[in-house]
Amino acid sequence: MVEQQLQILRPETLIAEFKKIGVTHIITIPDSETNYLYELMEKEDWLEVVPVSREGESMAVALGLNVAGKVPVVLIQNTGMMESGDSIRGMALDTGFPLLMVVGYRGWTRKGHTPDSAAVYTEPFLNAFRLNYYLVETDDDGARITEAYEEAVKDKKPVVILVGDEYHGFNR
Amino acid sequence: MIESKEVFEAFQEHRGEAIVSVQGTSGKHWADVTTNQNRDISMGGAMGQSTAAIFGLALGLPDQKVVHFDTEGALLMNLGVLASIAGKKPENFVHFLLDNGCYATTGGQPVPNSEDIDYSVIAAGSGYAATYNFDDLEELSTSLEEIMSQKGPVFVAIKVPAEVENLPIGMRERRATRSRGQTINDLRSELGIS
Numbered sequence: 001m002v003e004q005q006l007q008i009l010r011p012e013t014l015i016a017e018f019k020k021i022g023v024t025h026i027i028t029i030p031d032s033e034t035n036y037l038y039e040l041m042e043k044e045d046w047l048e049v050v051p052v053s054r055e056g057e058s059m060a061v062a063l064g065l066n067v068a069g070k071v072p073v074v075l076i077q078n079t080g081m082m083e084s085g086d087s088i089r090g091m092a093l094d095t096g097f098p099l100l101m102v103v104g105y106r107g108w109t110r111k112g113h114t115p116d117s118a119a120v121y122t123e124p125f126l127n128a129f130r131l132n133y134y135l136v137e138t139d140d141d142g143a144r145i146t147e148a149y150e151e152a153v154k155d156k157k158p159v160v161i162l163v164g165d166e167y168h169g170f171n172r
Numbered sequence: 173m174i175e176s177k178e179v180f181e182a183f184q185e186h187r188g189e190a191i192v193s194v195q196g197t198s199g200k201h202w203a204d205v206t207t208n209q210n211r212d213i214s215m216g217g218a219m220g221q222s223t224a225a226i227f228g229l230a231l232g233l234p235d236q237k238v239v240h241f242d243t244e245g246a247l248l249m250n251l252g253v254l255a256s257i258a259g260k261k262p263e264n265f266v267h268f269l270l271d272n273g274c275y276a277t278t279g280g281q282p283v284p285n286s287e288d289i290d291y292s293v294i295a296a297g298s299g300y301a302a303t304y305n306f307d308d309l310e311e312l313s314t315s316l317e318e319i320m321s322q323k324g325p326v327f328v329a330i331k332v333p334a335e336v337e338n339l340p341i342g343m344r345e346r347r348a349t350r351s352r353g354q355t356i357n358d359l360r361s362e363l364g365i366s
Binding site: 025027048050051052053054056057059060061062063064065066067068069070072086087089090091094095096 | 252259
């Protein structure tokens with residue numbers, strides 16, 4: 001029998017947090033757990049979705065939007081985040097602008113062990129880049145998104161939300 | 173081929189109020205030609221990502237003409253950005269490519285398949301609204317009015333000679349240029365963005 005969480009993280013929760021923050025653009029490469037979130041975002045007239053071809057582009061596009069006075073958020077998976085190291089360094093950390101990065105935590109498990117190296121190296125990667133991060137697993141954690149963004153604004157640097165949604169609550 | 177400085181001199185005649193970004197060894201000549209530094213912006217800083225940053229700027233400033241002078245070495249590092257740009261169809265974006273066929277800043281080693289790539293074909297296949305190819309200054313000069321007036325994204329590939337730098341970086345001539353942060357702050361002030 002498949003174990004189920006009592007609570008899940010609904011895509012609507014993320015969108016409500018994005019609206020509260022004043023997000024204008026989501027720069028994204030979809031991953032397998034965010035399809036329904038993507039569909040919902042496309043329906044919001046206050047939010048422009050910017051699909052990119054490789055995750056490293058996302059921090060650069062976000063920088064350009066920030067210079068233009070917009071409020072971008074990056075939505076990618078941990079695998080792509082690790083591929084984006086030079087862009088995180090050169091486009092986000094070195095320029096010093098507030099950037100919320102919402103990162104799908106592929107391989108995350110609460111059981112302590114994961115066979116997925118994407119999960120094994122995610123937090124060491126973030127620590128190497130000295131990026132603070134918040135884990136969001138259920139709707140109860142949603143307020144951490146606003147908290148993370150406020151930290152990004154205060155410190156003028158990227159702050160990461162790790163979406164540890166192991167039961168695919170983003171899908172319908 | 174067209175000398176990079178001649179490209180910039182021809183472009184300057186049609187710049188108007190456009191925001192301009194340059195990069196690479198070819199881009200250094202823009203500093204001698206520009207007449208509106210407050211609308212010049214530097215977005216380099218990560219390998220192959222300045223084009224994506226200028227694309228973001230164009231998306232965020234749809235009422236401003238945004239012009240990027242790219243290089244083929246940088247574009248090859250992130251060729252997928254052509255599809256990203258074409259997908260959002262920024263009408264205000266003009267994307268020049270100064271193609272010298274090599275990594276001039278590291279000694280002139282050729283980029284992969286440097287002799288046989290047609291970047292304008294790649295841009296057209298990615299979905300750019302219009303694409304051009306030039307290796308003659310007169311043809312470029314007579315086309316710039318059309319290039320700058322039509323709806324983007326527009327892609328303009330230009331063959332330029334390599335200006336190879338072989339001295340160690342610490343021994344190269346340094347020009348007094350503004351930092352990336354200063355160009356960002358100056359542009360924001362110019363546009364009234366807080």
